[in-house]
Amino acid sequence: DVKVTQSSRYLVKRTGEKVFLECVQDMDHENMFWYRQDPGLGLRLIYFSYDVKMKEKGDIPEGYSVSREKKERFSLILESASTNQTSMYLCASSSLRDRGVDTEAFFGQGTRLTVV
Amino acid sequence: LAKTTQPISMDSYEGQEVNITCSHNNIATNDYITWYQQFPSQGPRFIIQGYKTKVTNEVASLFIPADRKSSTLSLPRVSLSDTAVYYCLVDRSGGYQKVTFGTGTKLQVIP
Numbered sequence: 001d002v003k004v005t006q007s008s009r010y011l012v013k014r015t016g017e018k019v020f021l022e023c024v025q026d027m028d029h030e031n032m033f034w035y036r037q038d039p040g041l042g043l044r045l046i047y048f049s050y051d052v053k054m055k056e057k058g059d060i061p062e063g064y065s066v067s068r069e070k071k072e073r074f075s076l077i078l079e080s081a082s083t084n085q086t087s088m089y090l091c092a093s094s095s096l097r098d099r100g101v102d103t104e105a106f107f108g109q110g111t112r113l114t115v116v
Numbered sequence: 117l118a119k120t121t122q123p124i125s126m127d128s129y130e131g132q133e134v135n136i137t138c139s140h141n142n143i144a145t146n147d148y149i150t151w152y153q154q155f156p157s158q159g160p161r162f163i164i165q166g167y168k169t170k171v172t173n174e175v176a177s178l179f180i181p182a183d184r185k186s187s188t189l190s191l192p193r194v195s196l197s198d199t200a201v202y203y204c205l206v207d208r209s210g211g212y213q214k215v216t217f218g219t220g221t222k223l224q225v226i227p
Contacts, residue, residue, distance in 0.1 A: 004159075033215060042203070042219035043160070059216065090159050094215065104150070105215050107159025 003027075006091050006108040013115050019078040021111050023091030030096040032074035033058075033105065034066065036087040043090065049074055050096070081115045088112050120204045125222040134191045136221050138204030141185050149180060149187045152203045154220070160203060164189070191223075199225045 007022035045058030152160035201220040
């Protein structure tokens with residue numbers, strides 16, 4: 001069974017702390033993504049990566065950074081957590097798409113982060 | 117990437133067919149249309165994907181007209197367990213992909 005695993009289901013951190021959210025996939029996927037989900041705003045893309053050590057900004061990268069040192073692992077870093085980063089964070093992975101071949105993104109269960 | 121527009125919410129009774137339409141006026145030639153389903157406290161799950169005409173799988177059907185400026189997800193005979201948020205995405209084939217979600221359609225199935 002394919003899997004995207006996020007290290008924590010729930011996290012509570014203090015304002016100003018450095019926070020690491022970890023995501024591991026076991027499908028040998030090239031692409032990995034970090035989203036945040038807030039009520040009424042849907043899923044918003046923070047960063048994505050299409051290869052080891054490669055990263056691209058999504059729609060809302062401010063306040064976040066990422067690291068991809070190994071193909072299977074993609075980390076989201078909040079350098080100095082703030083209360084407006086309280087949210088559900090979702091990690092996903094997908095394979096490199098060839099023209100005409102459909103691929104799907106597989107999601108983890110999410111990490112609900114509360115910054116107090 | 118083509119922006120998508122879909123209704124914010126829909127209600128349906130159990131056993132009815134539900135059609136959710138998504139508009140994507142700026143769809144490009146090499147864009148595919150993909151639908152995801154998300155239950156509360158879970159990550160989205162792939163339902164169906166298509167490029168043109170009609171695609172059917174064990175869960176749903178996807179209808180795409182010739183101009184591809186819209187698409188309709190059809191769920192046959194919904195049950196209470198189909199209550200979820202449904203997202204329409206348009207994304208590009210070839211090379212790496214930036215998978216961007218909108219706000220989705222919240223479907224409430226009523227007994």
